[in-house]
Amino acid sequence: MSELRFRTIHRDGEVVEVTDSEEALQILRHSTSHLMALAVTQLYPEVHLGIGPATSEGFYYDFQTPRRLTEEDLETIEKKMQELRSQDLPFEPSIVSKKKALKFFKKEGEHLKTELIEERDGEILSCYKLGELVDFCTGPHVFSTSQLGAFKLLSIAGSYWRGDEKREQLQRIYGTAFPQEAELRDYLDHLEEALKRDHRRLGKQLNLFSVADRVAPGLILWHPKGAKVRELIEGFLRLELEKRGYQFVYTPHIAKSDLWKTSGHYEYFRENMFTLPLDEEEYVLKPMNCPGHILIYQSSKRSYRELPVRIAEFGTVYRKEKSGTLHGLLRVRGFTQDDAHIFCRPDQVLDEVTQTLDLAEHVLKSFGFDRLEVALSVWDPAAGKDYAGSPEDWKNAESVLVQALERKGWSYERCEGEAAFYGPKIDVTLVDTLGRSWQLSTFQFDFSLPERFNLTYVGTDSKDHHVVMIHRALLGSLERFMGVLIEHYGGAFPLWLAPVQALIIPISEKSHHYALEVQKALREAERGPIRVETDLRNEKVGYKIREAQLQKVPYMLIVGEREAESQTVAVRNRFQGEQGSMKVEELATLIYDLVDQKVVEEGH
RNA sequence: GCCGGCGUAGCUCAACGGUAGAGCGACGCAUUCGUAAUGCGUAGGUUGGAGGUUCAAUUCCUCUCGCCGGCUCCA
Structure with a gap:
């Protein structure tokens, strides 16, 4: 400017x-x-x-x-x-x-x-x-x-x-x-560039996902390549969470409306819920995972010794969002949260929140995001809203959140009156290429559900005490996160997330046999399968390379008679072009190293 | 949900009252090729759906479904 x-x-x-x-x-x-x-x-x-x-x-x-x-x-x-x-x-x-x-x-x-x-x-x-x-x-x-x-x-x-x-x-x-005038032109160019990175357009071009009229608006069909990326995201998260003492569960997609009456969703979230009549009963398609996790917590008497209990699930939920708000993967009616609920004692809360913020930072950075905005949403006592929990609860919780933020050294915006009725929260948002903000991570206190479900643990005094409950999601929803990820990388996923890491391109039919040998070697490599495919179509090299480039495949491995002779592949990188020839094992090592470090290559 | 715009082949788009077309893709044949598109041929459409106006509708009107840009709401 x-x-x-x-x-x-x-x-x-x-x-x-x-x-x-x-x-x-x-x-x-x-x-x-x-x-x-x-x-x-x-x-x-x-x-x-x-x-x-x-x-x-x-x-x-x-x-x-x-x-x-x-x-x-x-x-x-x-x-x-x-x-x-x-x-x-x-x-x-x-x-x-x-x-x-x-x-x-x-x-x-x-x-x-x-x-x-x-x-x-x-x-x-x-x-x-x-x-x-x-x-x-x-x-x-x-x-x-x-x-x-x-x-x-x-x-x-x-x-x-x-x-x-x-x-x-x-x-x-x-x-x-x-x-x-030139600045205006730059801005208009920027809008056009943003359009090219639109995840809906790239989703189609890269064959990652679709939304079908015949299914319904706001419901995503994950195609094999999109599903592969999602699987990699989930796998990474699962590993990180299990390292930190989270326990994974599965909960049903529907439940009797009584459960949602107990949780309060039936009263407060009704217009967003899909309901299904069944005999004399009414069922609800779950809009949230918390009641399920709560019932798992409650399935046994909990001692203060076993807290904190951290229950995690890639939980798919359905919400009746207004039709005009739907937007590709970023706003949908069925989505999967990387959801977890932490049940702990009051004296454990600060550590839990701090650790969770650490985890969020680690995870988001691993995906290459470092431009984040943090908001602390607290109540507005003057608003006269019907808040759950006592004023002391709110004060304590806010002070814990503030302390955790200070420990992290994160600057944040304090948003008065933005908290949900059931507790204060920290939200982390990311600004996408089109300048829109998308909320990813969220950490929310809940004063309502422990009360409604009477969630307790047995203390050292052998009496029942109310447990502290925290909802948290790091990526928010996998759909939204995928959308943000696609736009962030313009569809060129870093190697560790690329659905196809390398495409083998034989120069002619004469090299098909060797190409398949290389494919087998990489798929069955010692340190784990490398995601590789082979283009056996009857086309010229240039044609296959062009398509691989457009598909943003990280590595193209060109094989002809020379390579078959020397048991090598001619490596082409999607950003740097020709890299020369190397042995198949050398290439595998290179790929493993880049994947292990979650390297984001130049060129994004 | 509301306001406005838009729905034509798998994709990107023409035709805008008078017999629906192109490029890419798909399929077939030829070619056996060295780093961003080899050539020739073939198939593919109740123009989102339903009704109406007209001798005649992809084109005009009504309703409906979906998409897009926003508003409201939100992971």
């Missing part, structure tokens, strides 16, 4: 030189949104204005529109904007009394603006006039439209007024703006 600084006009008419580029960019975008609003009101006089802020990627403006605008209208609006910009219109601030402002906007029929002004404290407020458009706005703005940079309108979408789905729906026009 270029150094950006310019003079702005503030609400009281003061002229200020903005030197912070980030702030200047925000002002530029906000001012561009006003220009758009002016263009829209000129073209379609019947529209009413909502709000039009700058965002991290650009800007938008919400309009109430009697005639529905479509994508085709964007071009017209953009042209109008260009035209208006060239008139060098000034942004003119004014301070007016609330009373006068209300009178003005009421007269204009701007009921949305009126609503915002009415809720505003104070007797005076500011407006900005651009052309004939007067907007209630605190500014600041650029001086005049000639200061605006390059802009482009991107999309049009619905949005609820004030983000409330019970209120009317407006039309939102998204756009972006940059100081320089």
Whole structure:
């Protein structure tokens, strides 16, 4: 981003030189949104204005529109904007009394603006006039439209007024703006690049998974290659968890609704649950794994000596998500959580939480993720919500989470009122290539379920005590994680996760026999099978290589008569190209080393 | 769920009231080839589904299913 600084006009008419580029960019975008609003009101006089802020990627403006605008209208609006910009219109601030402002906007029929002004404290407020458009706005703005940079309108979408789905729906026009034309072009290129990495597109191209109309929306068919990657992810996790004392279980996919009544899900999570009638009974397709794990915990009397008990499951759950929210692998109706529940004594909680954060960090780093954001969600005692657990419980739990975060040295954002009703939590999110945040790891206290199921252990005093329960997931859901992983690597999985690690390419039929020998040797290698396939099709080498490249296979092993003669393979790396010939055992060793270290090669 | 857009061969896309087409892929034949596409041929479609308007619908209208961009919600 270029150094950006310019003079702005503030609400009281003061002229200020903005030197912070980030702030200047925000002002530029906000001012561009006003220009758009002016263009829209000129073209379609019947529209009413909502709000039009700058965002991290650009800007938008919400309009109430009697005639529905479509994508085709964007071009017209953009042209109008260009035209208006060239008139060098000034942004003119004014301070007016609330009373006068209300009178003005009421007269204009701007009921949305009126609503915002009415809720505003104070007797005076500011407006900005651009052309004939007067907007209630605190500014600041650029001086005049000639200061605006390059802009482009991107999309049009619905949005609820004030983000409330019970209120009317407006039309939102998204756009972006940059100081320089070249920066805008770079941004548009970036969007296109992101599109190429879209996991839905790559899922199809690399034959990893699909979603079939005839099955249902939001339910994933994992094809052999996608299933292989998932299996590798699960295998790695299982190993790491078992090392740390987790015990794996399996629990049924359906259970009588009574169980969900006890857990409280039937009451609080009902609209998200699939229910099935069965004879006189009603069954529920499990939306969560906790009740099953709890019943396993409860299957015997637990002594303080055996705590903590850590019960883990790759548990597949089903949730009735709203149809409009479904999105490839990232938002689905059936998904598998890498779920676990820790049952422990109060004095063990801090260590457990800290260890779990350690584990999360280790696991996420192993997959090549290091740009993470951490949020601590706590209650808002003032919200008057129906929280489970006592104020002391909440205070203690929060202090444990904070201590654990401090031990890790993680910076985090404290989100008041964001906790679930049953306990505070730490969430780890990852920002994907399209700039969207996806929650992966979560660590949640639960004050509700131990109560509802009366979960106890026998203490040293031989009396029953309530156990502390923590829900935790590291990858969140395997579906979502797979989606994030695909986009992160643009489909070129690191060697240890690649569904096919090497493709053997015989030069002609004459080398088929040797190719299959190499395949056998690698599949039956001493340190474990290497995932290798052979392309025996009647095609030229170049053709097979091109396809392997497009399939992002880490190694291509070209074999012809020379290689058969010397018992070698000609190695080609998907990023570095030709690597020369080596003995089959040498190649196997190379692969094992890279896999053991979970190396992420250059070129991603 | 809501608002807007879009559904044509396995995939990517043409045709937009007048007999549905291309490239890639698949299959067959020839070729036996050295690091990102060998040539020729063949098959493949109730244009997502149902109804309607019309002499005639892939094209226009209604409903429905699905997908896409957002909003709300969320792993």
